[in-house]
Amino acid sequence: MTESGDRFLVGNQREQISRFRARVLLFVPLAAILFQVYVPRFFAFLGYLELPLLVTIYFALMRRSQIGGLFIGACIGLAQDSLSIKQPLGMFGIVKTLVGYFAASVGMRIDVEHSVIRLLLAFFFYFFHEFLYWVLQRGLLGKPVGFGVQRTLVLGLLNAVVGVTLFHFLDRLRERA
Amino acid sequence: METLLNRYRNITVLLLVIFGQLVLIAVQVRNDQDVRMVRVWSITAITPLARILETGRDVTSGFFRNYILMHDAREDNRRLQAEVDRLKMENQFLKSEISTADRAKALVAFKARTPSKTIAARVIAAGAGVNSKVVFLDRGSGSGVEKGMPVVTPDGIVGKVIAAYLTASEVMLITDPEFAAGVVSQKHRVSGTLKGQGQANCKVDYVASEEKVEVGEQFFTSGDDRVFPKGFPVGVVRVVRASSPYQEILLEPSGLEHGLEAVLIVLEGVHQAIPEMPPANAPVYLGTAPPPAPGEQALRRSGPAGTDADKLVQKYRQIGEAENVKFGEGGPGSKIADFNARLPPPGEQPPKAGEKSPAGAVNPGAAQKPPPPRTPAPQPPQ
Numbered sequence: 071m072t073e074s075g076d077r078f079l080v081g082n083q084r085e086q087i088s089r090f091r092a093r094v095l096l097f098v099p100l101a102a103i104l105f106q107v108y109v110p111r112f113f114a115f116l117g118y119l120e121l122p123l124l125v126t127i128y129f130a131l132m133r134r135s136q137i138g139g140l141f142i143g144a145c146i147g148l149a150q151d152s153l154s155i156k157q158p159l160g161m162f163g164i165v166k167t168l169v170g171y172f173a174a175s176v177g178m179r180i181d182v183e184h185s186v187i188r189l190l191l192a193f194f195f196y197f198f199h200e201f202l203y204w205v206l207q208r209g210l211l212g213k214p215v216g217f218g219v220q221r222t223l224v225l226g227l228l229n230a231v232v233g234v235t236l237f238h239f240l241d242r243l244r245e246r247a
Numbered sequence: 248m249e250t251l252l253n254r255y256r257n258i259t260v261l262l263l264v265i266f267g268q269l270v271l272i273a274v275q276v277r278n279d280q281d282v283r284m285v286r287v288w289s290i291t292a293i294t295p296l297a298r299i300l301e302t303g304r305d306v307t308s309g310f311f312r313n314y315i316l317m318h319d320a321r322e323d324n325r326r327l328q329a330e331v332d333r334l335k336m337e338n339q340f341l342k343s344e345i346s347t348a349d350r351a352k353a354l355v356a357f358k359a360r361t362p363s364k365t366i367a368a369r370v371i372a373a374g375a376g377v378n379s380k381v382v383f384l385d386r387g388s389g390s391g392v393e394k395g396m397p398v399v400t401p402d403g404i405v406g407k408v409i410a411a412y413l414t415a416s417e418v419m420l421i422t423d424p425e426f427a428a429g430v431v432s433q434k435h436r437v438s439g440t441l442k443g444q445g446q447a448n449c450k451v452d453y454v455a456s457e458e459k460v461e462v463g464e465q466f467f468t469s470g471d472d473r474v475f476p477k478g479f480p481v482g483v484v485r486v487v488r489a490s491s492p493y494q495e496i497l498l499e500p501s502g503l504e505h506g507l508e509a510v511l512i513v514l515e516g517v518h519q520a521i522p523e524m525p526p527a528n529a530p531v532y533l534g535t536a537p538p539p540a541p542g543e544q545a546l547r548r549s550g551p552a553g554t555d556a557d558k559l560v561q562k563y564r565q566i567g568e569a570e571n572v573k574f575g576e577g578g579p580g581s582k583i584a585d586f587n588a589r590l591p592p593p594g595e596q597p598p599k600a601g602e603k604s605p606a607g608a609v610n611p612g613a614a615q616k617p618p619p620p621r622t623p624a625p626q627p628p629q
Binding site for chain 1: 256257260261264265268269271272275276285286288289290292293296297300301304
């Protein structure tokens with residue numbers, strides 16, 4: 071992509087970088103993890119929502135910092151791992167680190183304020199996350215698990231729709247310049 | 248070198264982080280041990296929030312559960328109230344049915360008792376108008392009903408037929424202002440004319456002020472009007488006011504006292520005597536009889552004696568039989584019974600003539616032959 075193309079997509083990058091308060095960066099991921107471990111106890115169907123991933127994608131996209139994105143992804147992933155007793159620490163950590171990094175990379179290049187772009191990105195990164203996790207399970211742990219493409223696509227769409235709504239809500243938590 | 252690091256800084260950090268986590272996984276997999284510290288941190292961070300959430304959930308769900316329970320209780324209350332209302336209505340209906348059955352039974356008994364020829368009829372409608380004192384019966388000229396026939400119930404007169412149609416007849420009630428009938432009081436035989444007033448009570452007119460009429464006294468039909476046979480109850484005097492030249496007497500009609508559903512139309516009236524006493528059908532309480540005394544047991548078993556006089560007659564009759572004395576026979580000086588003699592206890596055969604009876608018992612032979620003295624008679628000195 072040429073420099074003019076980058077400008078066309080991103081506009082003024084400095085103006086587009088979003089900033090969040092430290093407590094937002096702390097409590098929103100925490101709430102997302104809490105939602106994932108707590109709410110499905112009462113509403114099993116909500117277990118299909120991968121809120122920690124959506125939060126990782128959002129912060130990585132909006133902060134447009136690859137290092138920041140990968141650290142956010144790593145922290146959320148490790149926290150998720152630590153709440154999954156039967157899983158070694160680092161599985162979700164690696165996956166979400168990569169998601170955070172690539173999401174930040176994408177956020178640096180295209181305008182992520184648009185809902186359709188957000189929908190597509192959320193869908194893509196969900197699929198990427200699930201696929202990478204499956205690869206790690208098979209490659210690192212040697213678990214003979216399958217990968218349901220159709221199921222993943224449907225859940226990706228569901229998470230993308232929820233993600234767009236969530237991103238809209240999280241936009242309100244941004245610091246105003 | 249510095250430029251190179253700056254250029255590849257991000258990817259370097261990424262690779263380091265990934266590498267670090269891979270090492271972490273490798274250590275865990277190789278040693279089959281958990282990295283407890285990281286888990287402790289996460290759980291320590293998550294559990295307080297989870298506890299707060301759980302408390303909030305408990306409170307919220309408790310509130311909603313209570314609200315739903317209250318809502319259910321309210322719904323139950325409403326349903327039970329509706330059921331109570333329905334049962335009340337049903338109870339009222341059944342009471343009404345029982346009352347109707349009782350009245351029908353009384354009507355049948357009265358019909359059998361009265362010498363007049365009557366036909367039973369049901370009130371099927373009331374006359375139009377707020378002050379209407381007219382009802383329609385389901386018997387008409389087809390059943391032999393004619394204009395002018397009296398209509399009564401076991402409690403008293405109701406009115407008279409003012410129009411007879413084929414299947415129904417119209418009856419003017421005694422409370423109608425145009426109604427009039429000859430009546431006579433039960434106690435003092437004071438004659439008067441019953442008139443309706445358009446109200447619940449009727450008036451007895453043309454009773455001279457010197458005549459004696461008491462409150463509570465009952466009036467009967469006198470038969471003078473040639474409509475109502477003599478001797479049917481009319482009502483009870485509720486108010487008596489002295490006035491000139493006639494007393495003002497208000498009467499509560501007894502025929503309308505228990506409502507009007509079934510009545511009797513008198514086809515052929517027969518005059519009856521006015522009872523001296525209040526009607527015998529007035530309910531009188533009768534208590535249970537007292538238990539018999541031990542001495543009375545035999546007398547009660549031996550015959551149908553009821554009163555004390557009956558028992559005494561029966562006792563004397565038994566004494567007479569035991570002593571072979573026939574009452575009402577024999578002239579002066581003939582044998583008389585010992586009425587102070589004691590009868591044998593129940594279940595024991597009365598002693599036959601000549602046999603020695605137990606102490607105190609009646610010995611019929613004793614009357615004819617005196618018993619020998621137990622001690623020798625004193626001899627005169629020689």
